[in-house]
Amino acid sequence: MTKVSVEQRIQAVQRYLNGNETLIEIANDIGVTAQIVSEWVRRYQKNGVETFLKSYTNYSADYKMNVLNYMNETGTSSRDTAALFNISSP
Numbered sequence: 594m595t596k597v598s599v600e601q602r603i604q605a606v607q608r609y610l611n612g613n614e615t616l617i618e619i620a621n622d623i624g625v626t627a628q629i630v631s632e633w634v635r636r637y638q639k640n641g642v643e644t645f646l647k648s649y650t651n652y653s654a655d656y657k658m659n660v661l662n663y664m665n666e667t668g669t670s671s672r673d674t675a676a677l678f679n680i681s682s683p
Contacts, residue, residue, distance in 0.1 A: 595624030599645045605630055606637045636676045644679060 597605075605619050609630065616627040616634075623630075636644040652660075664674050 597623055597625060602633050602645050603637075603642060606633050609634055632672060632676075635672075636679075639676045640679050644676075 601623060605623055608614050608619050609616060616630045620627040620630045633645075660674060660678055663669065663678075664671065669677070
């Protein structure tokens with residue numbers, strides 16, 4: 594898969610939100626899957642541009658357990674939980 598810069602991710606999201614292109618068209622253009630672009634859009638809508646800025650923070654064991662407990666209690670998917678807690682997905 595292609596390495597996509599922060600700027601390219603933001604542009605891809607903006608292209609989609611402008612409504613002139615489909616997820617598939619954008620994904621094919623930049624060399625990723627439509628599912629990845631969809632995840633970027635979801636994260637952007639939840640957290641704005643900051644969602645794409647890398648944070649090299651190490652999360653404590655307590656924080657990780659809180660996230661896992663939240664997922665277990667609510668049944669939230671790992672992708673939605675990552676967006677909610679602003680955790681970078683691979």
